[in-house]
Amino acid sequence: MNYTQVKQCINEIGRDTLEDLLNCPGEEVIESAFECDIPLSNIEEAYEGEHPSDEIFVENLLCECGEVPNxxxxxxxxxxxxAKDVMMDYTESNGHYFRI
Structure with a gap:
């Protein structure tokens, strides 16, 4: 994160909350959220994890919620x-997925 992003974070969510976010889920996730225009206050709620591709993300997502029958x-x-259809409700940066 650059200085401007850190300053924006502190102004938006406070130093303590920023420290918590940096510890979990981490700086890389926060940077990806910035790139996806995810509000800092919504990162933890919007974050869907790290996946190698849209297809694998969507397969995991749908299997986990029981939408894919046996x-x-x-x-x-x-x-x-x-994945093309489901990704209309999600965004991704550097393998990190967020619900929009």
């Missing part, structure tokens, strides 16, 4: 297409 081995999900 399908037979011969049924395939087009995760690329599904």
């Amino acid at each position: 399908l037979p081995h011969y049924v395939y999900v087009d995760w690329e297409r599904t």
Whole structure:
């Protein structure tokens, strides 16, 4: 984080809250949130984790919330297409995903 970003954080959420955010989820997540225009006060609520691709993020997201039934081995999900649709409600920077 650069000086301007740190100053903005302190003004927006306070020094103690900034220290908490830097400890968990960490500086890289905060920088990604800045790049995605996520308000600092919403980082913890909006953050969905780190994933290597949109497709893997969406597959994990939908499987975790029970939206993908136990399908037979011969049924395939087009995760690329599904990710394009689901990503309308999410944003990503450096592998960090946020709900918008």
